[in-house]
Amino acid sequence: MSENSERLMPKSCFECVKSIESVYTGGCVAISKDESRIFTTCNEDIEVLDLSSGEKLAELKGDTEIVTSFAVKPDGTHLVSASRSMRITVWDLSAFKNIRSFKAHDAPVIAMDIDQSSTLVATGSADSTVKVWDIDRGYCTHNFKGHGGIVTSVKFHPSKDCLCLVSASDDGVVRVWNLKTRKCEAVLQSHESVVRSIDFTNDDDGKHMVTAARDGVINVWNWKRKALVRTIPVYEAIEGAGLLLLGTNVGLDHIRKIGSDSNTQIIYSGGERGVIRLWDMNTGEEMFEKAKELNAKHTFVDVLYLPQSQNLVAITNDQNLLFYSATNQLERIRQIVGYNEEIIDMAYLSGTQEYLAVATNTEQLRVYNTSNLNCELAYGHKDIILCLDVHGKGCIVATGSKDNTAMIWMIDMRASPNRRVVCVATAVGHTKAVGAVSLAQGLDCPFMITGSEDRTVKMWDLSPLHKIFDDPKNAYDIVEEAGPIKLNSLYTFQAHDKDINSICISPGDNVFATGSQDKTAKIWDVATGKLLGTLQGHRRGVWNITFSPVDRVVATTSGDRMVKLWSLSDFTCLKTFEGHTNSVLCVEFLTKGTQLITTGSDGLIKLWNIKDGECVLTLDKHESKIWTLAKQSTEAFVATGGADSTIYIWKDTTQEEIDRLHMEEAKVLEQQQALDNFLFIKDYRNAITLALSLDQPHRMLTILQSVMVAAEHRHSLSPSTLDDSDLGSTNSEPRAILGTRSVDDVISTLAPDQLERLLGYVRNWNTNGKLARVAQATLHCILTHYTSQALLALPSAKEIITSVQPYSERHFSRLDSLLTDSFIIDYTLHAMDTVNADGMDYYSDSED
Known part of the structure; x- marks a missing residue:
């Protein structure tokens, strides 16, 4: 790599900051009366979206059965839903919680409506009945029978003075029900099919x-006369x-x-x-x-x-x-x-780069605004779009489709809605689906290259579009007057023996590369279409190929689970990256060509350092194949999409992570210095508390050892030299367990999490004969100052305490009593004095 590239800070951390996922899978849709929220059915759940931005606000989790109908109170406080479980659920929309659920009908509810007072909900069911329910109290107020088929629609009359409900069924019969008299006022028969x-x-x-x-x-x-006034034929x-x-x-x-x-x-x-x-x-x-x-x-x-x-x-x-x-x-x-169906391909538009052009398993080109998740749908292709590419200007997009054509689109998201995405040219000539497309990246975008399942490559002249490229604001007017321009092919040749999966034009627009299911990738001269070299080495089809932005190398991905880096000088393989557990589907260069980011059929995203071939990061969020990967030109954000119908947007947080680690290191250094200061002035309370908060068992051990050694040294002197902190204030009080009363007092007042951590230290120290003395003394101090209830309240108390051998008969009884307070166990530890490596007692009963 170049010297300049090696000085770049490699990326090492990405964080998922946004997702574009399914919010409606068919079924009922409702909008609140104030038009602030939209409610959609998504499988067994109901999604709550902000109507202005499309952002998901909440998810009302269903009962594992498909939602068949729901309605929102006019006052916006509650939502009433029904599912195939034949139960009705009332949701509080302030907390998005289920507050009531009850059995409603003997068959699924198909239609639902709530009256203007937000008091009653009417349900029409496949059991041919219509019921009215008091929403807040949860009981049935009316049960109307009379329909001969599935009830497909219900509606309350809007007048406050007219307590009537209208229902209709799949046999075309409309019935009017009077809520006061509980009777059917009229039967209206004019339709011959399902009333919707x-x-x-x-x-x-x-x-x-x-x-x-x-x-x-x-x-x-006519409502008053219940008579038919007019029939309007609409022929659909x-x-x-x-x-x-x-x-x-x-x-x-x-x-x-x-x-x-x-x-x-x-x-x-x-x-x-x-x-x-x-x-x-x-x-x-x-x-x-x-x-x-x-x-x-x-x-x-x-x-x-x-x-x-x-x-x-x-x-x-x-x-x-x-x-x-x-x-x-x-x-x-x-x-x-x-x-979205499957996300097949996507790319960021330049400019502000908040827009993402997306090809899904549909014939529409979709342009997402990643800041608010609004989307533009562009119609033009007759079949599924399989691939797309974006010019560096950002306003030019090329798409290839199963309809055997490629299209050029002009995109201006600042224009009026019907002018934002305009098809300005079509490329017709391939005999099978166009599965790969690439635009020249020169300022005037002079040509486009397409690859197809017919195994041919075509180069298309885009010079007739320069008038539109130079004046994108008038693209709509030009196309509306004359229609999309039909592009001419400059050359056509068979490039591979099987389907062409990927095409990429080099940064200088002088060569292009193709990858195919025939297990090879090839490098071609743009001007003549002449083959310059063949990259052979993959054992399965090549899914993706891309050029380095700075060096004469290309990267390829394959179904053989490998990523390979190739030299454009002699067409040899320079490196092979292994780590994916299934086919590698997409690859992009990052950090000025010093890193690679790949996606695979295993649902993983991997970040690689090219210099050492090491995988430095693996991201696992997708639930299925990741077909496509898009990066911003600044590389601040990367987007991935795949077979799980979800787009995830990842932010490069490498610098933030480095800054966070530096701050943590600085904080630890400050705390270490503070700990040293506390020890120097013999402020044991703060020293012990800080050592525990820093989770430094060695510093804790050093503190306790130094205090105990100093106390023993004083004990070896004449008793007249000992002070009250060591002996206690009266002769009846025992000597300090850990060498000084101030340390004992600290241990006796620890918070539960600190006490649990200290017990963990004791357990580990006790496994080493040289440290067992401190461990036993500390355990003695803990058992002396804490009640059984306090110790047993610790989450890992039993595990820690049973692993520590007590040092005396008396404290064995204390420990055994502690354990049997809450647990019935077979505890068979025998009482013994802990003996050091030299065979001498560390601590005996006589010293207590």
Whole structure:
């Protein structure tokens, strides 16, 4: 490596600071009335998200059964959920805790609604019954029977004076229930299929009711007469419908053309076609249809209305939440991605580098804002995107897909929502899926190279895009007028004998490398497409290849669990890195080419020092294969994604860790000096306490030995030289156990954690004959000053105390009594005096 690189501080520590994971896997979605929170079904749990940022606030853990329905109180205090276990659960949303659970129906609850007073919840079940429950008290107030099929929708009438509930079933029958009389007021039969939505006009008494079904019609009913007013054919199976607020200015020229005024009641609908449509309730005419995105295949499974923000939220069958503005011609203004499928490839966009371009197991290109987890969805490909690459400018992204094409995208996240991600060019020519793509990194991005399952490599001329590259703000207008530019191939040749998995262009744009399932990697001349060298040595397919940013070397990863470093001078293998337990899928150079970071099928991330080939860090957080790895140009953050549908963002905390260790070392040095100072002035209380807090058994031993030796020295002198601290204040008091009364007093007043640590020291000292004297004296002091209850309250008391032999018959009885206070054990230690290596007593009963 270069001399400059060797002086760099190598990375040694990464910390996971954020994750982008699944928040919706299909099922019910609800939004709080104040529009601050969104609630989504995620397998057996319910996720609570901040509506403005998409950030997860909490997770309501389910009962291991799939959640079938839930509803949120209008006052936002509680959520009521139901699962396939046939139980209803009430959740406190202030603490996100389960406060009540009870059996509800004999079959799963399919539909649920809460009245405007936040008192009652109605549940419609697959057992054909409708029940009403008092939420706070948890008992059933009404049980309505009469439906002949599964109850698919329930709705309370919004008027406070009208205590009515409307329910509908999969046979198309709508029933109106009076809560006062507990009877069915009306049976409305007009639909021929599953009724999915019920809503009321927002006038004073809800004069009209709207029902929508999968039979492709929307019915308008007069509420007072319970009579059908109008049938609106929509020619698609409706999954979600309702009414916009009266007088909503939707900003559509079509309204004025048909002569509607501000009092027009507007119905919204969405279903199998995957588009939002608006209807005039009075005339039944279609007012507006939002055009579907290019090559989008989704359908809508529900549509929610947010009256405060005047947005419509469409929930798609591929688990995305699309937000449309009701006041701006239904422009799609935002997306929340509920489920990512597998994360196949990703890369950071330059600039602020807070955006991450992601390819998942879908046909959409996704651009995540890693600061708030909002996501842009870009439609264009007809099949799954398999690979992507980002130009150094950051606003140019190339993608390759299973639809046999590659695309060039311009990204401007500061533009209006429909202009942020624009497909500006397509590359058509491969006969099979495009599995590898790489952009030239020159300032003008002159070309792109793609590799395919058809085993060919193509070079594409990007010069026709320079006008767009130079003026990215107008990319949308240019493409809208003429459509995406069709790129021309400069050359095509067969590069490998099997699928091409990876392509990488060198930093100087003069050579490029390919890696293939045929177990080889190859180096090619960019200008001519001539083969320069073949890298042979892997025993299985090569998954990834990348160039060093500073040296003439490349790194490859393979299914043989190895990472290899190759010389571009003679195409020989320079180093082999082994440590992964399964296929190594991705590799990147870090720290100016002095380190490698790799990911594998074993779910591990490994950091390697190239110089010594040592793995210095292993990160284990993913639950499955890690297909992709992305790094910021500053290398401050690294992102990983894989088959567990989760993206983890890792922060380089090497400097923070070094600073922390330095601070700890400085603190220890200060404490060591303080300990020396305490010993110098014979401040034994602080010295012993500090030695215990520093967990320094040797210093503790030295303190006790020095005190005991000094006491013995004084004891050998004339008794007249001893002071009260050694003998006690009166002749009836025993001599200090540890040599001086001040030390005994310290031992007798230790905190429980300090006492437990000291007992651990005693156990270890007692195994060494030379140290047993101090151990026995310390144990004597502890047993003298602490009660059995105090010692037995220590977590590891039995283990420590039973491993220490007592030094006398009297203290054996004391210890045995202590143990049998709380434990029934067969304790057979015999009383004995501890004898030192010279055969002399360390401490005898007569000295006590």
